[in-house]
Amino acid sequence: MSLGALRPTPLVEQATDRLREQITDGDWTVGTKLPGENSLAQILGVGRSTVREALRALAGAGLVQARQGAGVFVIATKPKENWSTRLRQAAVTDVYEVRMLIEVEAAQMAAQRRTGEDLSCLEAALKRRREAAGGTTAVFVDADIALHATVVAAAHNPVLTALFTEFVPVLRQGLIDLVELLDLRAGDPNHGDDGHAVLVNAIAEGDAETAGRTLREELKQTLDQLHTI
Known part of the structure; x- marks a missing residue:
């Protein structure tokens, strides 16, 4: 699956779903470093703030983790149970x-x-x-x-x-x-x-x-x- 520009609304939810699919479908495996915020914003056709919120949601689901000075990495391919x-x-x-x-x-x-x-x-x-x-x-x-x-x-x-x-x-x-x-x-x-x-x-x-x-x-x-x- 390839990333593509999103519909106008709701952007954060769409961005989160699109990025989650990249992980759960196996396109981004555990250990993969995600593209930077600027790159993701450009690919998805949204602002950096939207990307940041989407990444925060993925982190809350236990899928990614931000490492200071290194970027954001995939740490799991299945969301943790709430x-x-x-x-x-x-x-x-x-x-x-x-x-x-x-x-x-x-x-x-x-x-x-x-x-x-x-x-x-x-x-x-x-x-x-x-x-x-x-x-x-x-x-x-x-x-x-x-x-x-x-x-x-x-x-x-x-x-x-x-x-x-x-x-x-x-x-x-x-x-x-x-x-x-x-x-x-x-x-x-x-x-x-x-x-x-x-x-x-x-x-x-x-x-x-x-x-x-x-x-x-x-x-x-x-x-x-x-x-x-």
Whole structure:
């Protein structure tokens, strides 16, 4: 494949795709030094700033590396997997173990940092979880995850919130499978309500120790069940 001038827009994305193709198609092998920014800009018909952004994107994908005073070199022919892809491919039990680390700490922080608005949101989320007990498994699991997300949000740490959000798709399907395979709601449609009520109350009272312990026990029980399916 040969390089050629690009269409007017979107230039950075096009430049990145074109350069990536040169690498993934084998035209530029590992160890190859890329043409300089001026040369690439001329070949692609774009400005140096566009080339620079494209190279930065390729570096972020783990395909190239800039070496000071030497240039930019190909270091891999396949992009590294991003975080979301790794989570989707991971075993749900592995994801759940990390979830425990994040959520237990978040619950303890929430007990120390929650605001009046957070408490209102927690009470509302607990109520919605109870109301969802009469719905399908998917509806109930969504309400359960929403309550946990509200706990994490009450910790007021955007990094924790972002991490939990990344976990949700994997957690959701794993929990749906768990509830249905083990028929956990057969005798108790509102499975786990007591523990969640204790958790919300502990956060409301500012009891970080009880909040963390309660959530750890609940998540550990679920993890143990996940290992059986």
